[in-house]
Amino acid sequence: MHPRETVDRALRLSGLGYSDRQVAALCGVTTGAVRKWRTGLRRVKEDEDRRLNSSCPRCHGRPLDERAYAYLLGLYLGDGHIALGPRQVYRLSLYCGDTWPGLIEAAAQALSGVMPTSSVSRRRHTGCTEVKSYSKHWPCLFPQHGPGKKHERAIVLADWQEAIAAEHPGPLVRGLMHSDGYRGANRVRRPVGGEDKWYEYPRYLFKNESADILRLCGDALDRLGVDWRRNKRNEISVARRAAVARLDEFVGPKY
Numbered sequence: 001m002h003p004r005e006t007v008d009r010a011l012r013l014s015g016l017g018y019s020d021r022q023v024a025a026l027c028g029v030t031t032g033a034v035r036k037w038r039t040g041l042r043r044v045k046e047d048e049d050r051r052l053n054s055s056c057p058r059c060h061g062r063p064l065d066e067r068a069y070a071y072l073l074g075l076y077l078g079d080g081h082i083a084l085g086p087r088q089v090y091r092l093s094l095y096c097g098d099t100w101p102g103l104i105e106a107a108a109q110a111l112s113g114v115m116p117t118s119s120v121s122r123r124r125h126t127g128c129t130e131v132k133s134y135s136k137h138w139p140c141l142f143p144q145h146g147p148g149k150k151h152e153r154a155i156v157l158a159d160w161q162e163a164i165a166a167e168h169p170g171p172l173v174r175g176l177m178h179s180d181g182y183r184g185a186n187r188v189r190r191p192v193g194g195e196d197k198w199y200e201y202p203r204y205l206f207k208n209e210s211a212d213i214l215r216l217c218g219d220a221l222d223r224l225g226v227d228w229r230r231n232k233r234n235e236i237s238v239a240r241r242a243a244v245a246r247l248d249e250f251v252g253p254k255y
């Protein structure tokens, strides 16, 4: 075993154009060792290039797990964020509140299902966990990426995204509800025999500042046959008993 510095120095000298024999003499190692380091490194780099050049369903035609994508699209539209880092690599981050640890796992699975060549990492923040994955190709999969907040720009799905949204409205709504939605009790007051009584019904709320994202949510609910209404400018409500029961088949409580 040679120390790391020797290997690095040899590779540096090779990179400057010295022959293996010259490098061996300069570093005090055998010519065979220099050749092995040089070609081994090239193989690792070729593997890396091959991996990176087959990672994108849009650029390289790799098959896309459409169900995982529909769910991830919902999470992304809800509160996902894509940021450009060094060397043109993008980070897709999803923020999962600590109240629902099951969501962290579901988000991680969706990220790795959609971009299996990238590893998923987690970072703790106060009150939430950031689940993230790095790839040069996240903007290919989420062309909605752009500067500024999502509600300050038009969010229009590409044709291929529309096709997936139409085919998989269940996972899409699940992702939307898991990120920006809520399933909880709605308290309703009803007069009974001259007296007010309180009743509790489960209902879903989806809150988002983007009119486009609200419309996408409404379209997906329509496709599932779930009755909904816009009860505020920035909120969709699913409150009828049959509609809640139907949506429970696809979403269910956060866990």
Ligand SMILES: [Zn+2]
Pocket (backbone or CB within 6 Å): 056, 057, 058, 059, 060, 136, 137, 140
């Ligand atoms: Zn791509």
